[in-house]
Amino acid sequence: MSSTTKSKARVSGIGLSTRGLAHHIRRNSLQIGIVAVALLIWTFFFIGAPKTFSRYEIYGAFMSTTPFFALMALPLTLLIIAAEIDLSFTSVMSFGMMVFSIVLERSENVYLAFTACLVAGLLAGLLNGAIVVRFGIPSLVVTLGTQFFWRGVVLVVTAGNGAGLTSTKATILYGALVGRLGNRIPAQMIWTIIIAILVWFFLNRTRLGAHVYLCGDNVESARLMGVNVARVKMLVFAIVGMAAAFAGVVVSMEVLYYWPTLGEGYLLNTLASVFLGGTSVFGGTGTIFGTFVAAFIIGSINAGIVAVGLSGFWTQLIYGLIIVIAVTLQTVLSRRFS
Amino acid sequence: MDDLLRLTNISKSFGEVRSLQQVNFHVGRNEIVGLLGDNGAGKSTLIKIITGYHQPDPGGEIYFKGQKIDRMTVTRARKLGIESVYQERALADQQSLWRNIFMGRELTNAFGVLDVRRMTQETEKLMTQLMGFTSTAVTPDSRVKHMSGGERQGVAITRALYFHAELLILDEPTMGLSLSETKKALDFVGEIKRAGKAGIFIDHNIFHVYPVADRIVVLDRGRIAGEFSKEQITLEELIAKLHHVAETGRLDEPQAA
Numbered sequence: 001m002s003s004t005t006k007s008k009a010r011v012s013g014i015g016l017s018t019r020g021l022a023h024h025i026r027r028n029s030l031q032i033g034i035v036a037v038a039l040l041i042w043t044f045f046f047i048g049a050p051k052t053f054s055r056y057e058i059y060g061a062f063m064s065t066t067p068f069f070a071l072m073a074l075p076l077t078l079l080i081i082a083a084e085i086d087l088s089f090t091s092v093m094s095f096g097m098m099v100f101s102i103v104l105e106r107s108e109n110v111y112l113a114f115t116a117c118l119v120a121g122l123l124a125g126l127l128n129g130a131i132v133v134r135f136g137i138p139s140l141v142v143t144l145g146t147q148f149f150w151r152g153v154v155l156v157v158t159a160g161n162g163a164g165l166t167s168t169k170a171t172i173l174y175g176a177l178v179g180r181l182g183n184r185i186p187a188q189m190i191w192t193i194i195i196a197i198l199v200w201f202f203l204n205r206t207r208l209g210a211h212v213y214l215c216g217d218n219v220e221s222a223r224l225m226g227v228n229v230a231r232v233k234m235l236v237f238a239i240v241g242m243a244a245a246f247a248g249v250v251v252s253m254e255v256l257y258y259w260p261t262l263g264e265g266y267l268l269n270t271l272a273s274v275f276l277g278g279t280s281v282f283g284g285t286g287t288i289f290g291t292f293v294a295a296f297i298i299g300s301i302n303a304g305i306v307a308v309g310l311s312g313f314w315t316q317l318i319y320g321l322i323i324v325i326a327v328t329l330q331t332v333l334s335r336r337f338s
Numbered sequence: 339m340d341d342l343l344r345l346t347n348i349s350k351s352f353g354e355v356r357s358l359q360q361v362n363f364h365v366g367r368n369e370i371v372g373l374l375g376d377n378g379a380g381k382s383t384l385i386k387i388i389t390g391y392h393q394p395d396p397g398g399e400i401y402f403k404g405q406k407i408d409r410m411t412v413t414r415a416r417k418l419g420i421e422s423v424y425q426e427r428a429l430a431d432q433q434s435l436w437r438n439i440f441m442g443r444e445l446t447n448a449f450g451v452l453d454v455r456r457m458t459q460e461t462e463k464l465m466t467q468l469m470g471f472t473s474t475a476v477t478p479d480s481r482v483k484h485m486s487g488g489e490r491q492g493v494a495i496t497r498a499l500y501f502h503a504e505l506l507i508l509d510e511p512t513m514g515l516s517l518s519e520t521k522k523a524l525d526f527v528g529e530i531k532r533a534g535k536a537g538i539f540i541d542h543n544i545f546h547v548y549p550v551a552d553r554i555v556v557l558d559r560g561r562i563a564g565e566f567s568k569e570q571i572t573l574e575e576l577i578a579k580l581h582h583v584a585e586t587g588r589l590d591e592p593q594a595a
Contacts, residue, residue: 027479205452207444214441217430224391224428225442226412284432 030278030285034293037276037326041297041304048308056184058303063189064254066299069266070192070292071247073273074199077291078236080274081203083216083283084139086237088128089244089270090263091150096121096245097258098154101163110171117245124150125241129234139237154260163258178254188250192292195243200288208232216283273298276323297322341401342367342505342536343388343420348398350383357383358394359560365505365536370527372551373540376584379557381540385507388538389422390415416443419504423494423511431483436461438482439497460500468496488519495526499533506530506537512546524550544580548573558583 025032046053072089079086100117104110128146132139168174179187203209211232214222222229244263252258277294279286301322305314343365350358358380365371375381386392387400390410394400400407402418422428429438436457445453445460461478465471469492482490491511498506508527512520527550530537541547547554548568554576556564563583566576 205454206450207446207452210437210444210452211442213433213437214430217432221424221428221430221441224389224412224422224424226416227442280432284430 030287030290031293033326033329034277034290034297037322037329038293038297041300041322045300045304045308049304052307053304058307060184060186061303062296062300064186066296067186067188067192068247068251068254069270069273070295070299071188071195071250072240072243072266073270073277073291073295074192074195074288075236075239075243076270077274077277077279077286077288078199078203078209078212079139079240080279080281081216081283081286082212082233082236083219084132084233084236086125086128086139086143086240087267088124088143088147088150089240090265090267091147091154092121092124092241092244093248093251093263093266094154094260095124095150097248097252097262098158098260100249100252101165101258102157104165104168105163108167110168110173114173114249117249118242121245121248122238122242125238125244126234128241129237132237133230133233158260160260162260165252165256165258168253169256174253177250188254191250192295196288196292203288208235212236213284216280216285218284269298272319272323276326278327294326297326340367341365342369342403344401345384345388345394346399346401348384348387348400349395350380350387350392350398351395357560358387361557361560361562363555363562365538366552368531368534368536369552370531370537370539370550372547372554373538373557374542374544374547374554374580375557375563376542378559380560381557382509383560384557385422385509385538385540388415389420389507416501419502420507421498421501421503421505422507422509423491423498424509428494428497429482429490432481434479434481435465435476435493436478438493439464439500441497443501464496464500468499469493486519487515488522491515491519491523504535506535508537508539510541511539512541512543520546544573544577548576556580556583 042053052058072093076086076089096117099120100113103116104113107113124146128139128143131137131142131146175187177187177191181187181190201209203212211222211227211229214225214227215229215232219229248262252262273295274286274291275281275294276297277287277290277292279291298319301318302312302315305318306312341364343363345361345363348358348361348363349356361380361384363384373381373384383392387394387398387410390412393409400410402420407414407418428441430441433441436454439461440457445457447453458478465476465478469489471489471492476485476489482493485493495511508523511523511527515523524546527537527539531552539547539551551568553565553567554571555562556566556579564579566579571579
């Protein structure tokens with residue numbers, strides 16, 4: 001091979017590897033953006049409070065509390081990719097737990113109560129889906145309504161009274177849901193990982209999951225190509241409802257008490273996790289990995305801010321900054337490598 | 339009669355609006371039918387009935403290869419081999435090329451799990467064999483939104499061919515395309531006939547339809563206003579008749595199907 005040819009081959013090789021790199025960055029720009037933000041924040045916290053952030057305890061705390069909303073943010077990602085939204089999950093958490101506490105009180109069977117709770121969440125999700133699909137009403141409006149409705153049902157039935165769950169502490173379910181693996185890792189963290197894997201698999205390795213993307217991207221083309229849009233949306237609403245009920249059990253069992261106000265305060269953290277994770281508000285794009293990482297960013301900010309010596313008043317300001325910077329970074333990366 | 343598709347007495351109303359009225363329409367085997375008509379003439383409604391997206395009003399009948407189809411659905415139409423090639427509407431912009439090719443008909447393995455690898459490989463083959471993509475910038479993972487009008491058309495056409503369509507419906511395939519891309523799209527319509535398939539070519543532009551169609555059907559205000567085989571009429575005569583139809587809603591001497 002002549003030197004000119006060799007040189008051309010080298011240039012072409014460099015061109016190819018650059019193209020390959022650009023291709024990978026473009027393909028994974030959402031994930032790269034969110035991981036970069038997570039690393040930046042962690043570095044900031046680590047420099048600000050090295051003693052706290054070099055010890056296991058702070059990470060144990062994150063793993064204990066972040067799953068409370070990550071468990072809902074992961075399936076909610078599916079719904080937002082499908083260009084729908086659910087604002088009622090915070091009330092469905094409480095509705096599911098209300099069913100749990102009633103069944104537990106009457107049957108004294110924690111497993112029956114747990115099953116009834118999941119079924120209640122599933123039905124509440126299906127109701128949302130049915131109204132959206134059958135009547136074509138925007139899910140934002142429908143689920144705003146059902147958010148009030150289910151909270152109202154809970155308050156009317158319980159008269160605002162909570163219920164103790166100490167009787168569940170000796171059960172296998174308690175250990176399985178909120179116990180500590182090896183006395184260190186909270187079980188809810190394991191569940192968050194399991195749910196993340198299951199939701200990822202559903203979205204990326206099943207036909208229904210592929211249809212979730214299509215419904216969110218171009219619903220007319222999905223219909224034209226034979227996708228059963230109504231069935232896909234109903235299914236995803238049902239999954240979100242059941243996940244909310246599941247999260248409700250996890251949160252309540254952690255504190256061994258069911259408060260009828262359960263779920264209030266989780267709405268913004270959960271939605272922020274989905275959007276910070278790179279899921280488009282218009283549907284059609286988004287990743288489970290992004291939501292997973294973003295949930296832990298959101299979950300770490302409060303404790304991190306206090307640890308570095310700032311007052312808790314800074315929390316929302318930092319939340320806002322991070323969301324705006326992260327979303328901008330993802331957009332710029334995506335355009336740069338398009 | 340050796341028809342591939344025959345529709346009889348097809349009407350379709352949306353509330354008070356009557357989009358189609360007593361339409362009789364057929365496509366022969368290995369025939370290209372040009373469907374012409376102004377906006378609101380009922381072209382899209384007719385196509386959506388053929389593809390199972392809309393159901394006709396009671397009384398209308400659909401036959402495919404001589405067999406009566408009691409209820410045409412999108413899935414049924416695709417199983418019969420009726421494929422639509424919409425330029426814009428049938429592609430999901432933010433999704434990859436392979437997801438668009440296999441949209442609604444994703445390949446799975448024996449366990450029902452998406453076979454992403456096989457779909458990517460098949461797409462790569464189709465890109466070189468059918469779509470004529472030579473640029474290394476476009477890969478099976480490339481998003482459709484980054485492609486040109488011609489490339490998008492190629493994706494939609496390739497999808498139809500890959501799934502062995504018997505009747506291809508091209509809904510305004512030249513809309514928004516450059517001159518060279520338009521030629522490519524028109525060449526493809528000729529390919530349908532050479533491949534022994536049948537096609538319905540819908541367009542506003544008579545200069546695009548006339549050269550490639552065997553027969554031309556003119557729709558106006560929900561009715562068949564005229565039907566001509568190419569031997570019967572020259573392009574100039576057809577243009578004159580279309581002007582007349584646009585003005586009066588009828589031909590002076592309606593011709594039988």
